[in-house]
Amino acid sequence: MQDLPRTEYLQSTKTYDCDLAIVGGGVVGATLAAALADSGLSVTIVEANTLEAAAARERGYALSPLSGQIFEGIGVWERIFPYIGKYHHIYLSDADSPRLVKFEPTDLGTEFLGYVGEHRILLRALQDFINTECEAVQWLCPARLTQVTYQTDGAVIELDVAGHPQRLRSRLVVGADGPRSGVRESADISTWGWKYWQSCLTFMITHESPRNDIAFERFWPDGPMGVLPLAGNRYHIVWTAPHAEAKALQTLDEAQFLSELEYYTGGFLGKLQLTSDRLVFPVQLLQSRNYVRHRVALVGDAAHRCHPVAGQGLNLGIRDAAALAQILSEAHLRGEDIGDLKILKRYERWRKVENLAILGFTDFLDRMFSNNWWPIVQFRRLGLWFLRNVPLCKVLALKFMTGFWGRRPALSQIKATPPAVKA
Ligand SMILES: Cc1cc2nc3c(=O)[nH]c(=O)nc-3n(C[C@H](O)[C@H](O)[C@H](O)COP(=O)(O)OP(=O)(O)OC[C@H]3O[C@@H](n4cnc5c(N)ncnc54)[C@H](O)[C@@H]3O)c2cc1C
Numbered sequence: 506m507q508d509l510p511r512t513e514y515l516q517s518t519k520t521y522d523c524d525l526a527i528v529g530g531g532v533v534g535a536t537l538a539a540a541l542a543d544s545g546l547s548v549t550i551v552e553a554n555t556l557e558a559a560a561a562r563e564r565g566y567a568l569s570p571l572s573g574q575i576f577e578g579i580g581v582w583e584r585i586f587p588y589i590g591k592y593h594h595i596y597l598s599d600a601d602s603p604r605l606v607k608f609e610p611t612d613l614g615t616e617f618l619g620y621v622g623e624h625r626i627l628l629r630a631l632q633d634f635i636n637t638e639c640e641a642v643q644w645l646c647p648a649r650l651t652q653v654t655y656q657t658d659g660a661v662i663e664l665d666v667a668g669h670p671q672r673l674r675s676r677l678v679v680g681a682d683g684p685r686s687g688v689r690e691s692a693d694i695s696t697w698g699w700k701y702w703q704s705c706l707t708f709m710i711t712h713e714s715p716r717n718d719i720a721f722e723r724f725w726p727d728g729p730m731g732v733l734p735l736a737g738n739r740y741h742i743v744w745t746a747p748h749a750e751a752k753a754l755q756t757l758d759e760a761q762f763l764s765e766l767e768y769y770t771g772g773f774l775g776k777l778q779l780t781s782d783r784l785v786f787p788v789q790l791l792q793s794r795n796y797v798r799h800r801v802a803l804v805g806d807a808a809h810r811c812h813p814v815a816g817q818g819l820n821l822g823i824r825d826a827a828a829l830a831q832i833l834s835e836a837h838l839r840g841e842d843i844g845d846l847k848i849l850k851r852y853e854r855w856r857k858v859e860n861l862a863i864l865g866f867t868d869f870l871d872r873m874f875s876n877n878w879w880p881i882v883q884f885r886r887l888g889l890w891f892l893r894n895v896p897l898c899k900v901l902a903l904k905f906m907t908g909f910w911g912r913r914p915a916l917s918q919i920k921a922t923p924p925a926v927k928a
Pocket of ligand 1 (some may be wrong): 528529530531532534551552554559566567568571637648649681682684687705706707731743804805806813815817818819820821822878926
């Protein structure tokens with residue numbers, strides 16, 4: 506990947522003005538900025554870390570084909586696709602039951618059922634794209650938002666840049682600053698939700714088996730386990746368990762840990778080797794009561810957070826970014842004020858209900874499967890029977906999980922121009 510030549514660090518005396526300030530340069534914030542490349546809007550991304558530190562997170566994400574299509578529409582996909590895992594099959598199983606529900610590409614009509622991208626690959630590609638292809642986008646980093654004052658015609662963003670206070674004025678502020686969003690707080694937007702009794706243990710492994718194109722979701726009574734193929738005979742594992750158990754697994758002696766893992770993955774992957782730290786994250790569901798207010802909009806985890814089962818969170822954030830970029834570009838083209846509440850409400854109407862449906866679905870999945878009460882066990886077995894035996898149920902479930910049932914952003918329908926063939 507190329508170096509990042511256009512990173513701008515704030516000078517202590519400089520004041521920036523822009524149409525749009527995106528607070529948070531994670532994958533969602535950077536996707537929004539990249540999606541606005543041709544909009545004619547000037548964009549500043551405020552990120553608390555350096556670009557390198559922001560991209561350094563050790564996590565892999567299951568990406569749906571729709572997220573891939575959005576990246577393709579933006580023009581960044583060719584910088585991502587060669588470096589990520591791709592899977593043709595998804596196998597669901599109730600603990601170690603041999604009755605698998607098998608999803609295949611023909612169920613969706615796409616070449617792959619999904620991808621698995623590491624955070625650093627995705628974010629470096631987006632940073633690189635912004636720095637080389639997006640003239641109207643600039644970075645302010647490391648710069649931390651401290652406060653926002655909303656006015657009739659704009660917003661004043663107070664920043665802390667290496668201990669120096671700075672000010673940035675923009676027509677619209679977008680909170681892409683994650684679950685503890687300062688933008689959300691500054692706009693006095695409340696949230697609802699709950700913490701789960703579970704945490705997720707995440708890590709990466711290499712495996713012996715030559716097969717690397719199957720994503721597994723194995724539902725154990727303590728919590729689901731996502732086994733996601735990365736490029737190069739590696740898997741990213743998201744193992745959900747009650748808090749204390751997840752902590753114990755984190756510190757378990759490595760040989761013992763791998764033998765537990767071999768049992769829990771059903772031995773499909775042959776001999777395993779741990780290639781990363783084991784990290785633990787508590788799991789939470791969160792939905793903002795509003796996604797927008799006058800001069801402010803929330804995207805990604807700043808707006809919502811869901812259980813990692815079925816790998817939905819980032820995919821929702823990418824769809825938020827594509828939807829908001831579309832609404833803002835169209836409004837700007839018509840000469841409308843992009844910070845006007847009536848424009849921003851179009852984005853909220855589009856995204857809030859769809860996200861809520863997925864939040865509900867992931868919560869339902871986790872409660873149904875992390876449960877050994879006899880009537881619930883019978884109910885979920887019936888559900889799995891339908892998925893195995895009624896093709897329509899399988900297709901609908903897959904479309905729902907991949908975002909193809911909802912309104913698709915225009916960006917997802919733009920095909921990348923194939924590279925010119927030299928004579
Ligand atoms: C264990 C686990 C596994 C997961 N697996 C998947 C998966 O397989 N697939 C999937 O789709 N999703 C998955 N998710 C969800 C996914 O991680 C999140 O939805 C996604 O990272 C949210 O991205 P974001 O850009 O909105 O927020 P973040 O990644 O949190 O980025 C926020 C950015 O804002 C910056 N920031 C914060 N505060 C400030 C401030 N005051 N000033 C300036 N900058 C600031 C931060 O430095 C950061 O760069 C998983 C989550 C967990 C916990």
